[in-house]
Each structure stands twice: as C-alpha cells, then as structure tokens.
Amino acid sequence: MIDTNVYLERWPFRRLTADDSEQLVATLKALGITQAWAGSFDGLFHRDIGGVNERLSQKCRESDDGFLIPFGTVNPTLPDWEDDLRRIDEEFQMPGIRLHPAYHGYMLDDSRFAELLRFANDRSLAVQLVVGMEDERTQHTLHRIPSVDLSPLKAVLKEVGGTQIMILNAFRSVSVAQAVELTLDTSIHFDIAMLEGIAGAGKLIESLPAERIVFGTHAPLFYPDSAILKLIESGLPEAILLKLKAENAANWLANR
Amino acid sequence: MNHPLHAKFGIWDLHCHLLGIPGRTPEEKMAGLLEIADRHQIERLCLFFSSTWAKNPTADELRTDNDYVIQAMSHWSDRVLGFCYVSPEHVEASLDEVERCVVNGPMVGIKLWVAQRADAGELDAIIDKASKAKAVIFQHTWFKQDGTQTPGESTPLHLAALARRFPDTHFICGHAGGQWELGIRAIRGLPNVSVELAGSDPTAGFTEMAVRELGASRVIFGSDAAGRSFASQLAKVYGAAISDSDRQAIFRDNLRTLVLGTGKIKA
Numbered sequence: 001m002i003d004t005n006v007y008l009e010r011w012p013f014r015r016l017t018a019d020d021s022e023q024l025v026a027t028l029k030a031l032g033i034t035q036a037w038a039g040s041f042d043g044l045f046h047r048d049i050g051g052v053n054e055r056l057s058q059k060c061r062e063s064d065d066g067f068l069i070p071f072g073t074v075n076p077t078l079p080d081w082e083d084d085l086r087r088i089d090e091e092f093q094m095p096g097i098r099l100h101p102a103y104h105g106y107m108l109d110d111s112r113f114a115e116l117l118r119f120a121n122d123r124s125l126a127v128q129l130v131v132g133m134e135d136e137r138t139q140h141t142l143h144r145i146p147s148v149d150l151s152p153l154k155a156v157l158k159e160v161g162g163t164q165i166m167i168l169n170a171f172r173s174v175s176v177a178q179a180v181e182l183t184l185d186t187s188i189h190f191d192i193a194m195l196e197g198i199a200g201a202g203k204l205i206e207s208l209p210a211e212r213i214v215f216g217t218h219a220p221l222f223y224p225d226s227a228i229l230k231l232i233e234s235g236l237p238e239a240i241l242l243k244l245k246a247e248n249a250a251n252w253l254a255n256r
Numbered sequence: 257m258n259h260p261l262h263a264k265f266g267i268w269d270l271h272c273h274l275l276g277i278p279g280r281t282p283e284e285k286m287a288g289l290l291e292i293a294d295r296h297q298i299e300r301l302c303l304f305f306s307s308t309w310a311k312n313p314t315a316d317e318l319r320t321d322n323d324y325v326i327q328a329m330s331h332w333s334d335r336v337l338g339f340c341y342v343s344p345e346h347v348e349a350s351l352d353e354v355e356r357c358v359v360n361g362p363m364v365g366i367k368l369w370v371a372q373r374a375d376a377g378e379l380d381a382i383i384d385k386a387s388k389a390k391a392v393i394f395q396h397t398w399f400k401q402d403g404t405q406t407p408g409e410s411t412p413l414h415l416a417a418l419a420r421r422f423p424d425t426h427f428i429c430g431h432a433g434g435q436w437e438l439g440i441r442a443i444r445g446l447p448n449v450s451v452e453l454a455g456s457d458p459t460a461g462f463t464e465m466a467v468r469e470l471g472a473s474r475v476i477f478g479s480d481a482a483g484r485s486f487a488s489q490l491a492k493v494y495g496a497a498i499s500d501s502d503r504q505a506i507f508r509d510n511l512r513t514l515v516l517g518t519g520k521i522k523a
Contacts, residue, residue, distance in 0.1 A: 223495030229487030
C-alpha cells in the first residue's frame, strides 16, 4: 500500500503522536503501508527552503528500505526558487515536489505557478498540489488560510503541457463534479485523505475513473487509520482496491 | 482489506442521520445505513433527525422529523436507538414530543441543535422533563473560526452554563466543540458533561487529550454519518494512543451505560 500524503517534522500548532519520523514509519507499517511519500511541515512557513529539503532528504534516507520517498518544497514567491528546484532534482534526487499555494500566498493563475510547472516538467519532477491542510473552521485564530481555488488549473496545465499532477486534500472544498471536470483532458489524480461522507470512496468512483484515485492518509496530522477504514467502508471489489491502494500511485510516479 | 483492530471491539455509534442514503422510504434508507455500518461491525447506532433539516424547526417540523425517525427505526428496534428533536423556540411542543416519543414512545434521548443557544432559559423546562424521563441529552456544539457560527449555535461554553444549572443531569457535548482543544477545556470542570467525538476531521491527538483531561468514562464515540464517513470517525478511537479498555469504554460502554439508565433497553 502506497501512502501518497504524509509529512515529516512538526505541525506548528500541536504536537502529534507520530511527529517523530521513526514513530510515523512504525505506525504506518503496522497498518500495512509499504511506502509513504513525505513532504515537510517546515515547508509551510519556513523561508530557508534549502534547509527544509535537506532535512527532508536526510530523514527519508535514514528510513529503512526506502520506505519514505521525499517530495520537496518549492515556494515560487521566494527569491531564487529555481535553485531550490534544481537541488531537489540534482542534489537530493527527489522524484517530485509538493506545493502549498495557499500557505505561500499565490493563486494558480499567477505566472510564477506556470513557470514552476514548466521547470518541473523540464526535470521530470512529479507535482503534488495541496488544497488545504485542515478544516478552516478549526484553524488557529492568527492563522487563517483559505483552500486553494483550483478553477484556473486546467487552463494552466493546457498552457504548460505534460505536468504529472496529483491533488492532495481536495475533497473538503472541491466538489466531485469539479473533480470530474478537472480530470477531463488531464492526468490529474486525487487522494482520499479528506474525502468524507459514508462509503465515500465507493461513491467517488461512480463519477471519477478509479485510475485517478490514490490512497493518502495525511498522517501524522490525521490518524492514518482513517484512510484505511475508508477503503474497508467503500465496499469496492479487491481489483479496484488494488488500484487505489498502490497501482495508481505507482503508475502516476512512473509516468512523470 | 483489513485493519489490525477491526472487529476487536463492540461499537455503538451515538450520532447518525439518514443523509444522502439511497432509498424511497425511511425504512429503506435505514437498511442502507445499517448495511454500511455492518462493514465496521457497528452493533447499534443512534438516529437523529433526518427529514426536514430545519435549523429553526416549527412545532410541526419537530413532529415530522420525530415521526420519520420512529418510522426508520421501526424495523430495527434491536439495533437503532432514536433521539427526539426538540427546540427551545417551541417549549410546549417540545415537552409534548418528549412525552410522545420518549416517555410513551421508543426513543432514548433528545437532540438539541442550533435553534437557540444552550444557555437560553427557555431550555430549562425541556431539560427538566427530559431529565425526569432519564433521557440521554445531546447538544450540538461548535467553536467556528471561519465566521460561519449561526446565531443560535452553541459553543461548549453555552452548554457548560446549562450543565451548571442542572448538576444532577448528564449532558453530551456534541462534536466536543469542533475545536476540541477548546471544547474539552470548556467542560472539563463539569463531571456531568461528556464529549462526543463525531463530525470533525480525524485530527490526531483529539482522543488522547479527551482521555487525559476528562477520563475515558466521559468520552463517547459518534460518527455524524452519513455526512461523515464511519471510517474517519472510527479512526479517532482506533488510531489513538490509549489502552484497549479505554477504547472499549469510548466505543460502546459509556453510551451503553447512559442508554441502560433510560430503562428502554435491557442489560
């Protein structure tokens, strides 16, 4: 089982049981997860992105048997972000990047976003885009971060072409109808960490191709059991579950 | 597909609605909800209003909602526990509904939503009657940070004010206030108030803090299905760093004790 949505380091507003990377790995393995794609909580607010990615790379290397796969942070509003991207590719040899437009203060119709996607394409880096990190109703008083507006995304992808993109934590603010529209003529994938509603995964594939849905827990901020129990609750046949659990994510990364 | 702790505990779900479940009738929708509950081996579930969804229900709408729940639970009296929708905006009608649905009917508790805040004096007569009927008393609460709190929507602080007026009556703080770090603090000094885990994201640490600050005996599992998945809410208990005995208390035993107190079910 491939978990496409985990984080290392510290969530700024709360200590988490599994915010130590060894504990996180142990927790995920106990649930049957065999690989986890990790971003860094530090990447949300830190501006020394080189340091953020160096620590992420180191922590993932320390994890045994390549369990943790690093997805580096790039903030295109910072000076010389292009070199952060270069280091992610050349020095840290990460397979992809994880973007947090809402936390870094840009919209998807910002020209720097399109430029970032072009650079990622040139280096064959896969791109994860995070819509939100938590329920807006429960954010800290001094921390009001809206969800990312995905409506410009298709036009940007058409302009840039060829980006292998995965949307994380979409389903708090993105409707199924909007997700369906986003998948038409693109290779966009979605994870299920914030998918809600009873038997939600089963209902989702009535609208969205099963090949576009991947398993993601949003651990350690969320209890990772949630995503596993969603698959159990879905009532989906094993052949579909295999796609969601690992095949789709593996194919997505292989096609970058 | 498996989870290491799946089927290891008896589970009762305090908080369900028949929202978005396919079916032409309440009975068909109930059957659909139970079929999915079976995937998690949930033994019993409590059903709240599922018909009008009126935030400020009229007296007629209260009756409509309660009739709907009674109809939905009619074929599954061994698995479904009904809660009576009441409103402090209609005290006399609410007292009549408690008499009809709880005292003389099959329901085990009352549900208070967002018509008026829980510290409103109009609630006292309803709480007094529900308490004498030994009904389980559930109050929705949220601390909303995004400006969407409705005028009559209680925070746990409003419920705390009510609970202080009725120290011998037990209350359930629905959703633990959403922002559970605030909600747990708001009611922790009141031993007659439990928190419910339902209806928020499965943020790690929620259950651990509730158990640490309140004791496991004051924490109750609920899902808020079908708007929420069972899965994300079960994860709050399965995934918490707590003992298995605490897990069992939260999943079933605490609610079971309250429902047994109503005299509506047998031990």
